[in-house]
Amino acid sequence: xxxxxxxxxxDESGSALTKHSLEAVTAGRELAARLNALLTIGIVAxxxxxxxxxxxxxxxxxxxxxxxxxxxxxxASDAAACEALxxxxxxxxxxxxxxxxxxxxxxxxxxxxxxxxxxxxxxxxGADSVEATRWFYRQRxxxxxxxxxxxxxxxLDSGTHAAFAGxxxxxxxxxxxxxxxxxxxxTEVTGIRAPKQDEQTIRPDAKLLxxxxxxxxxxxxxxxxxxxxxGRLILAFLRASxxxxxxxxSLVDQxxxxxxxxxxxxxxxxxxxxGSTPRHAKGLSTCCHGEEPHVVGWRFxxxxxxxxxxxxxxxxxxxxxxxxxxxxxxxxxxxxxxLKS
Amino acid sequence: MVLPAVLDPWAASAxxxxxxxxxxxxxxxxxxxxxxxxxxxxxxxxxxAQKVAFELVPVDGPIGxxxxxxxxxxxxxxxxxxxxxxxxxxxxxxxxxxxxxxxAGVTLQQLGERLGIAxxxxxxxxxxxxxxxxxEVLERVEGGKHQVSVxxxxxxxxxxxxxxxxxxxxxxxxxxxxxxxxxxxxQRAKTATLDANSLQxxxxxxxxxxxxxxxxxxxxxxxxAAELVAWIGENS
Numbered sequence: 001x002x003x004x005x006x007x008x009x010x011d012e013s014g015s016a017l018t019k020h021s022l023e024a025v026t027a028g029r030e031l032a033a034r035l036n037a038l039l040t041i042g043i044v045a046x047x048x049x050x051x052x053x054x055x056x057x058x059x060x061x062x063x064x065x066x067x068x069x070x071x072x073x074x075x076a077s078d079a080a081a082c083e084a085l086x087x088x089x090x091x092x093x094x095x096x097x098x099x100x101x102x103x104x105x106x107x108x109x110x111x112x113x114x115x116x117x118x119x120x121x122x123x124x125x126g127a128d129s130v131e132a133t134r135w136f137y138r139q140r141x142x143x144x145x146x147x148x149x150x151x152x153x154x155x156l157d158s159g160t161h162a163a164f165a166g167x168x169x170x171x172x173x174x175x176x177x178x179x180x181x182x183x184x185x186x187t188e189v190t191g192i193r194a195p196k197q198d199e200q201t202i203r204p205d206a207k208l209l210x211x212x213x214x215x216x217x218x219x220x221x222x223x224x225x226x227x228x229x230x231g232r233l234i235l236a237f238l239r240a241s242x243x244x245x246x247x248x249x250s251l252v253d254q255x256x257x258x259x260x261x262x263x264x265x266x267x268x269x270x271x272x273x274x275g276s277t278p279r280h281a282k283g284l285s286t287c288c289h290g291e292e293p294h295v296v297g298w299r300f301x302x303x304x305x306x307x308x309x310x311x312x313x314x315x316x317x318x319x320x321x322x323x324x325x326x327x328x329x330x331x332x333x334x335x336x337x338x339l340k341s
Numbered sequence: 342m343v344l345p346a347v348l349d350p351w352a353a354s355a356x357x358x359x360x361x362x363x364x365x366x367x368x369x370x371x372x373x374x375x376x377x378x379x380x381x382x383x384x385x386x387x388x389x390a391q392k393v394a395f396e397l398v399p400v401d402g403p404i405g406x407x408x409x410x411x412x413x414x415x416x417x418x419x420x421x422x423x424x425x426x427x428x429x430x431x432x433x434x435x436x437x438x439x440x441x442x443x444x445a446g447v448t449l450q451q452l453g454e455r456l457g458i459a460x461x462x463x464x465x466x467x468x469x470x471x472x473x474x475x476x477e478v479l480e481r482v483e484g485g486k487h488q489v490s491v492x493x494x495x496x497x498x499x500x501x502x503x504x505x506x507x508x509x510x511x512x513x514x515x516x517x518x519x520x521x522x523x524x525x526x527x528q529r530a531k532t533a534t535l536d537a538n539s540l541q542x543x544x545x546x547x548x549x550x551x552x553x554x555x556x557x558x559x560x561x562x563x564x565x566a567a568e569l570v571a572w573i574g575e576n577s
Contacts, residue, residue, distance in 0.1 A: 073488065075461040100482040104463050107410075107450040116411055116538055119445050131543050136406045138441050144543040186493035187460050193479060194486040202485025208573055241573060267466070267503035268485045281576075284569070304552070305572065307565070311558065318551040324565045325558045334566030339573075 002130065003038040004028050005091030007082055008055070009101055012192075014046030014071045017054050020097035022163035024156050025058050028095050029164065031124050032059070037093075042085040044078060046071035048177060049170075056169030062176045063088050069182060072189040073101040075108070077182060082109045084180040091151060093130055098155040106155055115151035122160050130154075137296050159279040159300060201238060201245035201264055208243040209280040209301060210234070211271060212262065213288025214250040215309070220329065231262050233332045240339035246271040246278060246297075248288050272297035286328040290314030307331050346381040346404075348389050351437025355501040357509055359435045360393035362470060372427075374420050376400040376413060379530055386523050391516035392509040397523045398424060402533035406442045409538045414451035416533035421456060429456065431495045438463045438500030446500070453498035460492050463500035 006028035008021035017025075025041060032039035039059035045051035048066035055062070065081040082105055086094060094110075096102045098119060110117035123133040131146045132154055194200060216230040238245055247269040254261050271278060272294040283301035288294065290306060291314045298304065298319070306315035307328045315323045324331065348356070356373060363369035373395045375382055382399050390397075400420050402408075421427070421434075434456070436449040446463065453461050464481035471477070474494035479487040481502050557565070 073482075074490070076459050100464060100480070100488070103446055104461065104480075105450075107447040108454040108461070111411075111451050111454045116540075117447055118540075119447060135444075137444055139406050141545050141547060143545045146541050146543055147539045148541075149539040183459055187490050189488060189490045190477075191489045192482070192486050193489050194484070200485065204484055207576075268481065270503075282573070284573075303572075305569065311556065316554050316556050318554055320554055321552050322555045322557065324560060324569075325556065326560070326562060326565055330562040331565045331569070334562050335569055338566055338570045 001037065002035050002093055003040070003089075003091040004032045004035075005040045005042060005086065005089040005094045006059075007042045007044070007085060007094060007096040007102065007106075008051075009043070009073075009078075009097075009099070010045035010047070010051045015050035017043070017045075017051050018097065018099060019163050020099050020158045022054065022165070023158060023161040024095050024097045025055055025164035026161040027124055027156055029058060030161070031093070031095070031130070034126075035128065035130070038091075040089045040091060042082075042089060043176075044070050044081045044085070052176065053168045053170065055164065055166065057166045058164055061089075063178055064176045065180050066177055067180075069185065073104065074185070074187050074189055075104055076185055076187060077180075078102075079105040079108050079112075080180050080182050082106065083112050084178055086113050086151070088178050094151055094153045095124075096153070096155055098157050103155060106153055110151070110153040113151055115153055116147055116149045117153035117155070118145060118147070119155040121154045121156050124154070124156075135296075135299070140292065140296070157277075202268060203242065203244035204278070206242055206244040207281050208241060209246050209271075209278050209283040210237060210241070210243040211246040211248065211283065211285045211288055212251060212265070213248045213286060214254065215287025216328070217251065217254060217261065218287075221327070226329065227262065229329065231264065233329065233336065234262065235264065236336045237332055237339070240336055243284075244278065244280060245269055246276075246283075248272065248294050249275060250289075285315060285320070286332065288313075288315075290316070290319050295319050346377070346385050348375075348385050349437050349440045349442065351439060351441070351501055351503070353389070353437075353508070354504045354506070355435040355437055355499070356389070356395070357393060357506050358468070358501060358504045359433070360395065360509070361506055362433075362468065366470065371395040372398050372424060374398040374400070374417055376402045376416060376420075376533065377404045378402070379527055382530070383524075383527055386520070386527070388511075390519035390523055391511040391513065394515050394519060397519075397526050399527050399530040400533050401530040403535060404442065406444075408443075408535045409540055410443060410445045410447035411451060411538050412533075412535035414448045414455060416535065417448070417452050418455035419533075420531070421452075429496060432456075432458070432497075433495050434458060434498045436498075436500055438465070438502055449498060449500045456496075458496045458498050460496070461498040461500070462490065462492075464502045465499045466502050466504055468499060 040061040043064040048064035279300040285306040304320040305322045306320045439446040467479040
């Protein structure tokens with residue numbers, strides 16, 4: 001019989017579970033109900049007492065690791081914490097959010113427990129077994145996999161389950177806290193580096209993703225390149241709409257090749273096979289080819305529209321809901337005027 | 342038709358960053374440990390070997406999205422443990438944080454674990470090595486930000502994202518020097534058989550989404566803008 005262990009961690013406050021963690025809790029509850037399995041929730045947090053209050057009634061059993069050492073997302077301490085929690089839980093299936101914090105350590109923890117791991121899981125199924133769905137991007141296929149080896153660790157992508165929202169309660173930390181033997185800690189997290197507020201173009205919580213493609217920096221009908229104007233139009237749209245900015249690989253790569261570039265774009269903005277996979281409700285692509293290595297990064301974007309001068313671009317072949325064959329410079333200038341008014 | 346093999350893009354970033362770091366620190370040595378069918382490795386080396394100087398440690402084995410990441414890590418660990426004269430206390434193990442083929446983000450982390458490396462970083466875009474051997478490292482985290490950490494020094498694992506360096510230009514001198522050792526090394530490559538580790542594929546399918554695209558060729562910029570603004574505002 002299976003037993004399910006959901007690992008969660010706190011956000012930067014150290015005392016509240018992340019939304020992604022709460023999504024993993026939902027996934028664990030659903031799986032445990034389907035398999036009639038025991039469910040345990042594990043928490044890594046500086047202040048487990050406060051973090052645990054959100055999941056007090058999520059499952060029959062809570063375990064926690066707490067302390068100042070676990071305030072930092074750091075391989076050595078997080079791996080030790082997760083290993084200790086997993087050994088205490090003795091579960092056959094371990095679920096965890098595929099956050100940067102847990103993606104950094106979970107494969108190592110699986111190895112320490114003699115288990116196996118699969119990542120970027122988008123769905124869990126199976127009538128009386130555990131089956132996990134993941135994409136194979138380069139191969140353009142979606143696969144459902146299963147393993148008989150145990151423990152089996154599964155990292156869940158964000159946005160695939162609703163965040164658990166149960167009644168809060170008081171967690172008896174003394175009863176749920178477990179001891180961790182920490183190795184020598186040679187790494188110290190010193191901070192977060194982010195663009196200044198008004199320069200931050202990556203907005204995971206925005207309703208709209210705006211993607212700029214390499215066409216913005218190509219010669220226009222007048223035979224000239226208009227990179228400055230492109231930059232002004234794009235930034236003005238982001239300010240007016242609150243959209244998040246994405247880019248094709250070819251555009252961000254131009255910066256490394258000495259071509260005209262949009263200075264506010266970095267590789268962090270890249271969407272696609274070797275970029276990010278955003279999850280905004282709507283996406284608007286401009287001056288972008290719409291070919292599969294880029295579009296594969298759009299698979300979680302709900303509604304899609306594109307502006308392109310190329311009537312044969314990838315977007316027109318079933319990749320977008322609406323494609324406007326038009327000059328993006330002209331259209332976005334008009335859009336900005338309307339949004340301003 | 343078979344597409345030409347290429348070095349995984351994030352692994353390539355890792356290689357170029359490693360070469361740049363080695364160039365700044367005399368006495369450093371760069372090995373490229375690569376697993377793949379010998380014929381594919383030879384093909385990849387034709388381009389990669391012209392970019393930066395390194396010593397190749399090849400492992401003859403399967404590649405792609407379907408070979409098991411755990412078994413791949415075991416094979417690579419065995420290859421690294423066999424490198425003569427490698428000072429593992431001074432080892433900076435660079436690789437891609439994920440591969441474009443499998444996208445698991447498992448292999449490098451398990452490799453580091455097998456080698457007993459207790460400091461690991463993923464989604465790395467920058468490392469700044471200090472004179473005392475410590476380094477500051479930037480890792481990608483949620484929301485388009487970087488987490489900044491300081492590590493006391495090697496040994497460490499760095500799983501690279503894109504980094505900041507462009508692809509080096511081809512250098513025929515480097516290419517000729519590399520290929521003198523690469524070709525005989527490839528001939529001697531040990532074979533790795535990768536265990537499937539109980540992974541079973543229940544089903545495989547093509548993505549279901551295929552939208553009925555409305556292509557508008559005759560709308561004016563004003564009309565398009567009005568429609569877009571209305572769409573953006575829906576359900577906001």
